[in-house]
Amino acid sequence: AHQWRGVIREYADRLPVTEATKVITLGEGGTPLVHAQKLSELTGSEVYLKVEGMNPTGSFKDRGMTMAMTAAVEAGAKAVVCASTGNTSASAAAYATAAGLKCAVLVPEGKISMGKLSQAIAHGATLLQVDGNFDNCLDIARKLGESYPVFLVNSVNPARIQGQKTGAFEVVDSLGDAPDIHVLPVGNAGNISAYWKGYKEYSAPFETPNGTLAAVSTKTPAMWGFQAAGAAPFVAGHPITEPDTIATAIRIGNPASWETAVAARDESGGLIEAVTDEEILAAHRWLSSKEGVFVEPGSAAGVAGLIKKHAAGEVPSGNKIVITVTGHGLKDPQWALRTEDGSDVQPVKVPNDVVTVAAELGLEEK
Numbered sequence: 347a348h349q350w351r352g353v354i355r356e357y358a359d360r361l362p363v364t365e366a367t368k369v370i371t372l373g374e375g376g377t378p379l380v381h382a383q384k385l386s387e388l389t390g391s392e393v394y395l396k397v398e399g400m401n402p403t404g405s406f407k408d409r410g411m412t413m414a415m416t417a418a419v420e421a422g423a424k425a426v427v428c429a430s431t432g433n434t435s436a437s438a439a440a441y442a443t444a445a446g447l448k449c450a451v452l453v454p455e456g457k458i459s460m461g462k463l464s465q466a467i468a469h470g471a472t473l474l475q476v477d478g479n480f481d482n483c484l485d486i487a488r489k490l491g492e493s494y495p496v497f498l499v500n501s502v503n504p505a506r507i508q509g510q511k512t513g514a515f516e517v518v519d520s521l522g523d524a525p526d527i528h529v530l531p532v533g534n535a536g537n538i539s540a541y542w543k544g545y546k547e548y549s550a551p552f553e554t555p556n557g558t559l560a561a562v563s564t565k566t567p568a569m570w571g572f573q574a575a576g577a578a579p580f581v582a583g584h585p586i587t588e589p590d591t592i593a594t595a596i597r598i599g600n601p602a603s604w605e606t607a608v609a610a611r612d613e614s615g616g617l618i619e620a621v622t623d624e625e626i627l628a629a630h631r632w633l634s635s636k637e638g639v640f641v642e643p644g645s646a647a648g649v650a651g652l653i654k655k656h657a658a659g660e661v662p663s664g665n666k667i668v669i670t671v672t673g674h675g676l677k678d679p680q681w682a683l684r685t686e687d688g689s690d691v692q693p694v695k696v697p698n699d700v701v702t703v704a705a706e707l708g709l710e711e712k
């Protein structure tokens with residue numbers, strides 16, 4: 347049986363690596379493309395979820411981090427640094443450990459989930475909580491990368507985008523062609539840029555040393571990005587100085603990949619719009635209670651967007667739609683316990699007794 351070997355080895359011919367490259371991998375990629383039954387029924391389209399929470403550290407960041415850490419080792423780096431809303435820092439910490447490098451991560455104080463914080467600590471990174479937001483952290487990380495002996499592994503490093511484009515390759519390889527619409531959450535805007543790059547590459551003839559191969563896909567999808575309403579610079583058309591949302595993963599006001607994200611939107615005939623925190627939490631509940639897929643709140647922004655566009659009559663039926671759900675629900679599980687009216691679910695307590703338990707479950711003896 348074939349064992350998945352991580353995105354660099356699976357897509358080596360499409361990535362800037364050579365036979366001599368020492369690959370740093372934890373076996374990322376090869377994530378499930380799950381048919382979303384209820385979203386398909388709702389929209390009259392065939393809707394799939396690309397479940398990126400199934401990556402080694404629980405988010406899509408691992409696809410880019412295998413490339414960034416491989417590049418860091420190739421460059422002879424001894425230490426790496428990143429700014430993060432949590433997932434990049436978890437991934438950087440794990441891959442730095444695999445590479446034998448030191449890792450420093452800068453996170454906005456009080457604004458990253460406990461799960462993500464724990465991962466960075468567990469993997470031995472030096473974690474500094476900055477008195478500022480993600481955009482401030484990224485400014486510092488960039489300056490450290492320029493003026494100090496540390497290698498920057500944020501998505502401003504092109505190796506990250508190269509790795510993350512493999513998400514699009516996997517979608518096409520699974521469906522046999524590109525979908526009509528690809529939906530995803532947008533924060534720092536690396537992922538929408540990376541998917542668009544991947545879709546474009548797969549739809550073009552491909553030069554190899556042994557000749558030119560035919561395009562893999564016949565088309566490219568419209569890219570639909572969704573931001574949290576309190577952190578929606580693409581919707582505003584300018585950076586936001588005080589971004590705010592419960593979806594801390596995408597609490598970003600000044601996205602680094604601005605131009606490439608706008609290009610992805612416009613070249614693909616797509617859109618970038620906003621969804622409220624309430625819509626995000628409703629989509630989060632939809633995924634867990636109707637589809638059986640548990641994601642973190644930020645990851646539900648794409649689903650929230652699709653539901654919103656459908657309600658507005660703006661989703662054509664009969665299409666193939668893929669939504670990337672970017673991170674695992676266990677990263678930030680507290681939201682699952684929150685009910686629609688804002689109170690917290692209290693698990694029912696019962697005595698150690700089968701008759702009472704059966705009664706509590708509404709069961710009658712057979």
Ligand code: F0G
Nearest residue numbers: 430431433434533534535536537672673
């Ligand atoms: N979803 C999750 C779960 C994320 O962690 C992020 C970004 C995004 C979506 C948005 O992706 O930035 O490529 O537009 N998280 C980064 C981090 C910023 O530091 O972990 P993007």
